[in-house]
Amino acid sequence: MSSLQVYFICAGYRTGSTFLWSLCDLDENTTAIYEPLHPDLDRRVNRPPSVESSHKHVTDYFQFFRLGKTSPKLLGWSPDLALSNFWLTEDDQFDALRHYISKLIERAPTSKVVIQFNRCCFRMNWLSRNFPEATIVSLHRSPHDQFSSIRRNVPSDERNRYRYDTFYLLTELSMLLAEAPAVFADVSEFDIREAFSRMWLFHQAEAERFAKFTFYYDEILAHPASAIEELCRSGLLDFALMKKYLAKLSSPREKPDTPSAEKEFNEIFSRQRDRYCNSKLGDLCKHGGTKNDIRQMVHEGILHQCNTVSSELANMRSSKFILWWYGKFINPNIYGTPNDL
Template identity: 30%
Template sequence: MASDGSGESPVFVSSRYRSGSTLLWRCFRENANFTAYYEPLNPRRWFDRSHRGSRVDATHRQVAEYWCEYCHLEETAVPWQDRWCSSDLYLPPGIPALSLLDYVNLLISTSPKRPILQFNRIDFRLHWLRRRFPDAFLVHLFRNPRDQWISTFLKGSPVGKQARVADFQEHDEFYLLPWLRDLRRYFDVLEEVDQMHPYEASYLLWRLSGAYAQAFCDHHISYEHFVNHPKQSLGDLGRKLGVNDLDSAESIASIDARSVNRWRSYDDGVWFREREAFVDKLLENCMELPPLVSDFAREVTAGYAATDTRAPIAAERSTQ
């Protein structure tokens, strides 16, 4: 593993889209101990001035740009491949993927401070990452899957309860369909996904992603706990990282917990529970089948059995 120049191991953050990863990245960015790389596998190629553009997501509060941490690479031959953004989203640990390894090592080795790499496209590659960087500290940030799905509809209202994945193209703002197309090559449980409701498909990816995180990450943060108790969440993480001032980030003052439980505007809970129970049963059956192409059962059995990532749902169910 490449040295980060400080004798401290790199930190990798894995999170699904619309789960608060930009907010966590901002907190790291404001801390003098870290160089916080934003979404290293984003297709905008932050290190490339001619390609990255200047657009900033309006929902990312107090973010003026995403790329200053990459500026030292503008004159460097970066081993980048566009296909990392939407292809081979699952990466078995035995595949060398040398270009990707070289790219991650480049970010680590040239980082002026302890490197933080905040990923939204690494969750199904975590086993590969863990094996290549055994001393790294892996953080998993997750959000209630209902709120995560609801928050993906930025341009209009969520699709109706009779919608199907097969007809979701014009409503897909956060890559659900490309992820399903790519991952169905490896996960048999995705074979019939076209007839599912888009929330069922989103929840299915959330469950699979969470299982990998449970199996290979060192620390798990619930978005709901993060926005309701930011100083505690950041303090706990900082202590794991040997940093005593992570909970002093200026971004804490702008955190808004009103983003929690927005799913209730769509349904009172019965419909969501039915959809989730259907997917949970599919996954239980999947675990009883012979190994998949991805050998999901062998890789993440411990993660699948864990309940940490389903805590927000479990808590909600207990009140109904």
């Protein structure tokens, strides 16, 4: 189909990706597909719709599969699409993922397809190589607000430690650690805010290289009219439709963090940003270093992993945690109950 338009929204958790997807979903001429890499997708598709109260204007996350009477498994979905190859570059092979995304696009009943991913922040290079016709849109949020939102339900005395895997943060940190250990070089022990800051910076570096458009949820909240106009210019949203709905639209707002906690986080993030930007790793990412280049820096001792952080995150990849992904084990008293909807 020569007129086919494909957009990939690549975003982390709690960055407004559901809100942006819901705006795309308002357009009857757009097929908006929500998080097709969810590791529990098949079960969620086959149960009655359930929507988080803060996600206004949403009635069903997975209507693409329900309305099309399509089983994710028949299209090639499996939990491994989310649990392996978390960081992909243009030379990597992941045929199962390429086949699955191709099937999603083929099954779309409209000529405009928007796929919202929460597990492709570090796969944009691979996506641009395997789907050159697609427009990659990267969505971000200020690091403090994103972290605070991710950890909002964690007890205050545990919020900055490596416990409670809310919104899959520890899972993603552990996967990124396994595939790109240099990202966490010289991160001090025990404080998850430092590891999160490094992951946030790495996502930003990937977006600068491989996303055609980059938007910030904070700007959408602060200046909705101008932000929506920019989103329309990118082609992601329809201007006439958004003009009609703009006055009625409202995005969820959360209880702000305490000033002292925000100040402390911002100081930590600033230190990590300075270390990252002034490091060989930051320079390599900025100028297009490959995955092997970065790994080689660790092997040569140019970058050093923090053994304490490595062991803490490695523990999250233990049998108990992996079994959780397959629905066989869960202990909310230890790990919390992850939920990215």
